[in-house]
Amino acid sequence: MRDSADNGPPEIVIDFGQNVAGILNINFAGSQNKTDGLPGLRLAFSETLEFLTNRSDFTRSDNARGEDKLTNGTDQIAVQNEPYTWRDLLGCQFEQQKVCSDGLHGFRYVKLWLEGLPSDAPYISSTGSIAISSVRLEWSAFLGTPESFTGWFECSNEELTQWWYDGVYTVDLGTDVFLANETEPRDARSPSLEGKQVLFDGAKRDRDPYVGDLAVASLTSYLSHDFAESTRNVLEDLALHQRADGWIPPASINNYSLPLFDYPLWWVVCSVDFTMYSGNTSYVEAYWPAILKVIDEYYPKYMEKDTGLLVKSAEMGYGDYAFLPRSGPVTYYNALYVHTLRYTSTLAAVLGRTDDAHRWASRAETLSKAVRKHNFDSRVKAFYDGGSCPNDKAGTYCDVHAQDGNSLAIISGIADKNTSTQILDYWHKAAARPYGNAFYDSSVLSPDDQFADRVYAFISYFELQARLMTPGASNSAFDEISRLYGWMSSHDPKITMWEGIGPNGSAYQGAFTSMAHGWSTGIVPLLSNHVLGVVPTKPGFKRWRICPVLEFGDVSWAKGEVPTPHGALGVSWAKRGHEQVTFNITVPHGTSGVLCLPEIGLRNRNVTVNGAPVAPDTFTQSRFGIEEEIPGVSLGEGAYSVMMGVA
Numbered sequence: 001m002r003d004s005a006d007n008g009p010p011e012i013v014i015d016f017g018q019n020v021a022g023i024l025n026i027n028f029a030g031s032q033n034k035t036d037g038l039p040g041l042r043l044a045f046s047e048t049l050e051f052l053t054n055r056s057d058f059t060r061s062d063n064a065r066g067e068d069k070l071t072n073g074t075d076q077i078a079v080q081n082e083p084y085t086w087r088d089l090l091g092c093q094f095e096q097q098k099v100c101s102d103g104l105h106g107f108r109y110v111k112l113w114l115e116g117l118p119s120d121a122p123y124i125s126s127t128g129s130i131a132i133s134s135v136r137l138e139w140s141a142f143l144g145t146p147e148s149f150t151g152w153f154e155c156s157n158e159e160l161t162q163w164w165y166d167g168v169y170t171v172d173l174g175t176d177v178f179l180a181n182e183t184e185p186r187d188a189r190s191p192s193l194e195g196k197q198v199l200f201d202g203a204k205r206d207r208d209p210y211v212g213d214l215a216v217a218s219l220t221s222y223l224s225h226d227f228a229e230s231t232r233n234v235l236e237d238l239a240l241h242q243r244a245d246g247w248i249p250p251a252s253i254n255n256y257s258l259p260l261f262d263y264p265l266w267w268v269v270c271s272v273d274f275t276m277y278s279g280n281t282s283y284v285e286a287y288w289p290a291i292l293k294v295i296d297e298y299y300p301k302y303m304e305k306d307t308g309l310l311v312k313s314a315e316m317g318y319g320d321y322a323f324l325p326r327s328g329p330v331t332y333y334n335a336l337y338v339h340t341l342r343y344t345s346t347l348a349a350v351l352g353r354t355d356d357a358h359r360w361a362s363r364a365e366t367l368s369k370a371v372r373k374h375n376f377d378s379r380v381k382a383f384y385d386g387g388s389c390p391n392d393k394a395g396t397y398c399d400v401h402a403q404d405g406n407s408l409a410i411i412s413g414i415a416d417k418n419t420s421t422q423i424l425d426y427w428h429k430a431a432a433r434p435y436g437n438a439f440y441d442s443s444v445l446s447p448d449d450q451f452a453d454r455v456y457a458f459i460s461y462f463e464l465q466a467r468l469m470t471p472g473a474s475n476s477a478f479d480e481i482s483r484l485y486g487w488m489s490s491h492d493p494k495i496t497m498w499e500g501i502g503p504n505g506s507a508y509q510g511a512f513t514s515m516a517h518g519w520s521t522g523i524v525p526l527l528s529n530h531v532l533g534v535v536p537t538k539p540g541f542k543r544w545r546i547c548p549v550l551e552f553g554d555v556s557w558a559k560g561e562v563p564t565p566h567g568a569l570g571v572s573w574a575k576r577g578h579e580q581v582t583f584n585i586t587v588p589h590g591t592s593g594v595l596c597l598p599e600i601g602l603r604n605r606n607v608t609v610n611g612a613p614v615a616p617d618t619f620t621q622s623r624f625g626i627e628e629e630i631p632g633v634s635l636g637e638g639a640y641s642v643m644m645g646v647a
Contacts, residue, residue, distance in 0.1 A: 009113045011112060011113035013110070013112075014112070016107070016110075018108060018169075018496070019107070019496040020108065020139070020173075021141045021174075021203045021516075022105075022138050022139045022140035023138040024105065024110065024135070025135070025136045026077075026086045026088075026132060027135070027136075028085070028131065028132060030080070030083050031079040031080065031128060031129060031130045033128045034127040035125050035128075037078070037121065037124050038078040038079055038080065038081070039078075039126075039128030040078060040099075040117070040120065041077040041079050041130060042074045042076055042077075042112070042113055042115050042116075042117075043074055043077070043111070043112055044056045045107035046108070048493050050492065052109045052111055054111075056105070057107075058204055059071055059075070060103065060182075061073075065186075067097075068185045070090070070091070071101065075088060075101035075102055076117060077099065077101070078093055078116075079130050083133075088101050088102075088103060088104075088105070090182070094123050098123050098124075099124055105204070140182075141172055141173045141175055142227065143172070144168060144224070150225060150226040150561075150568065151561050151562050152560050153532060154560060155555050155557060156555050156558070157554055157555050160481070160523075160527060160531075164524055164528075166495050167524040168220060168225075168521070168524060169495060170203075170497045171199070171221055171224075171524075174199060174202060174217065174516065174517070175199055175221070175227070175230050176197070176198070176200060177196065178198045179194065179195070180194060182207055184208035184253055186253055187255045188251070188252045193252060196237075197227075198234050199214060199230045199231055199518060200518075201251070201518070201519075203496075203514070204514050204515065204516065208252055211235070211248075211250055211251065211263050211267045212250060212260075213458075213518050214231055214266070214270040216458060216461050216521055216522050218231040218270060219273065219277075222563070223524055224524065226563055228274060228280070232274060235271055235287075238250075239287045246294050246296075246297040246299075247264055247294075247298050248263070259319075260318075261319040262321060262332070262333060262336055264298060264299075265294070265340045267294065268291055269344075271283070271287065272284070272343050272344055276536045276540075277536060278540065279542070284351070285351070295340065295341065295344065308366060308370035309386075310329065310334045310367070311327075312333055322439070326387040326445060328387035328388055328395075330386040331383045331384060331385060331402065331409065332385070334370075334371050334386070335383075335404075335411075335414055336408050338413070339412035342361065342412060345358075348360065368412070371383070372415075376419075380401065381426055382423045382426045383405050384397045384400070384401060385397075385398060385400045385401055385440075385445075389445070390445065401426075402441075403438070403439040403440070403459050403462075403463055404439065406423050406463075409423070410470065411462060411466050411469065421470060424470060433505075434487065434505060435484065435501050436457065436480065436483050437455065437463060437480055437484070439454055439459050440452050440454070450503050453504075454500060454503075454508055455508075457500075457501075457519070457521075458522070460484055461522025461525070464480060464481060464522065464526055467480070468526065468552075469530075477526075477552070479553075481526070487501065493515050497520035497523075498517060498520060499513050499514040499519070528560065530548070531549055531552055532558050532562070533547045533571065540564065540565045540566070541562075541565070541566065541569060541591050542592075543591070544592075544593035544594075545593055546585065546593065547598065547621075548571070550581060556575050557575065558571075560572075566588040566589055566590045566591050569587065569591070570585065571583070571584070571586075576645075578600075578645075579645055579646045580644070580646055581643070581644045582642070583595060583644075585635060586638075586640075587636060587638055587640070588637065591636075591637065592634070593635060594617070594634055595635055595642060596619075596631065596632040597631045597644050605631075606646070607642065607644050609640055609642050610641055611641070616633060617633060618630065
């Protein structure tokens with residue numbers, strides 16, 4: 001690399017082939033000076049070619065203040081004359097913050113060019129020559145290898161299979177050790193997390209763990225690697241910072257003070273998920289008092305007596321996962337509260353906490369009735385968002401509907417089967433985009449932000465889950481998945497999954513957007529929990545349910561393993577037209593469960609287990625707020641071949 005007065009400074013771009021995270025190492029063969037000062041090298045990092053310019057798409061100093069702010073968009077090197085290895089560590093080569101770098105980066109591309117910043121004189125020069133012998137990455141994140149996978153998924157559709165592994169890789173990139181000199185600089189340093197493995201909010205920008213992300217990212221982690229520690233560390237740390245009124249902070253950022261209204265509920269949901277997948281009941285027993293304070297103290301004080309709805313005031317701040325400007329009896333907050341109440345009541349019953357279970361189930365039913373009574377828009381057959389439009393009279397409902405509230409209304413059982421079908425039909429008509437389904441059917445709340453063209457894979461996960469739960473809607477889930485994950489996998493940087501998608505399929509916040517974000521990896525639990533069909537019904541999969549969705553696009557077979565504390569639960573199924581479905585199940589020691597036998601239009605429903613005819617059992621599961629009887633086969637430890645249909 002030499003200077004070139006005629007054509008501008010020489011530069012090279014290195015493509016790592018996919019998003020990576022870590023410390024860049026450059027082996028220099030040496031340099032030569034033409035003037036005073038060592039030859040200067042500038043580095044710009046980016047996850048995409050679109051935002052690969054003469055500044056990084058994001059670097060740590062972008063969010064830093066005062067002494068923490070070391071750079072203005074690029075990392076700088078004063079290249080020594082003798083051969084040596086440079087490591088991109090946070091700090092400066094000279095006193096008075098001269099020739100500085102921001103350290104760890106998440107990126108696919110790095111641009112290097114010969115140039116010294118005037119502010120770094122006299123230590124650095126824009127002239128001379130630099131010789132580079134090699135460049136390598138010092139990997140920082142969790143390294144998923146074939147040996148580390150304790151769960152896996154495969155199906156007849158190669159794209160779905162690839163997206164499952166892409167989702168796992170995205171979460172792996174965001175799983176790392178929390179270090180003060182690598183994390184978010186906006187008062188996010190936390191002595192109680194220092195040196196611990198955590199699930200970060202994103203590989204590039206949000207080097208800080210947010211609990212809402214764990215509602216999806218942790219499921220991806222549980223279903224692929226035996227590594228629940230990164231989730232527990234985050235959940236436990238946030239519980240230890242619970243306020244006296246029961247509110248739990250969403251993250252360590254701003255010294256645990258970011259005012260999000262929905263994230264205490266996500267903390268509870270994620271705590272139940274952690275217990276169900278890991279079997280670690282000691283955690284939930286230790287933090288049961290924190291759960292009680294969230295559910296029974298913090299949210300009830302915001303319940304409106306006249307309507308029975310949970311109401312958020314405008315004075316409480318921006319409020320939720322997308323920093324939305326909404327307040328009032330918002331359907332999303334109410335449906336999330338119902339979901340939390342019902343989900344946690346099932347765990348309370350398993351743990352023998354019957355009073356809590358009954359109280360929460362009763363409150364969920366009462367609140368569900370209130371949401372149905374006050375928030376349903378019979379004109380379009382979907383729930384209103386629930387707040388007022390800008391400049392509207394307080395207490396009036398804005399004519400706008402949101403993906404989050406409607407999806408969670410289905411999952412939580414607020415909506416019955418018929419209403420769920422109506423909601424999903426409406427949402428496809430109103431919100432389908434080439435890159436997924438938008439999270440609002442109108443941009444009236446914030447016209448400049450074009451909400452009606454914004455897609456969040458995070459919230460789309462819950463809509464997709466609702467489609468896979470609703471009879472007759474599974475193929476619409478396949479269509480939406482193909483648009484959403486197909487778009488991300490076919491656009492730079494490929495492989496990893498984006499924080500959000502904006503108008504025309506763009507990165508929704510431009511260069512600032514995290515293009516490797518764990519909350520967007522819902523494809524993993526969708527395929528493992530619904531298409532493969534495996535979910536725990538007691539902590540640690542002591543009891544489980546296998547209810548695969550067999551009518552799902554062009555998928556004719558699926559197979560995989562779901563890790564449990566007792567060993568892998570292996571499942572495969574294959575269809576032969578309308579003649580036969582065959583299941584092969586391997587049940588680990590100390591567990592038992594039910595394989596449900598779905599209606600898929602078979603000509604008959606003869607059932608054999610290991611070649612012997614059986615009469616299916618019936619078992620109950622709660623869907624849409626009611627208990628349903630499902631035909632199935634009870635299975636204990638061992639290997640089984642189950643055939644349904646024509647022998």
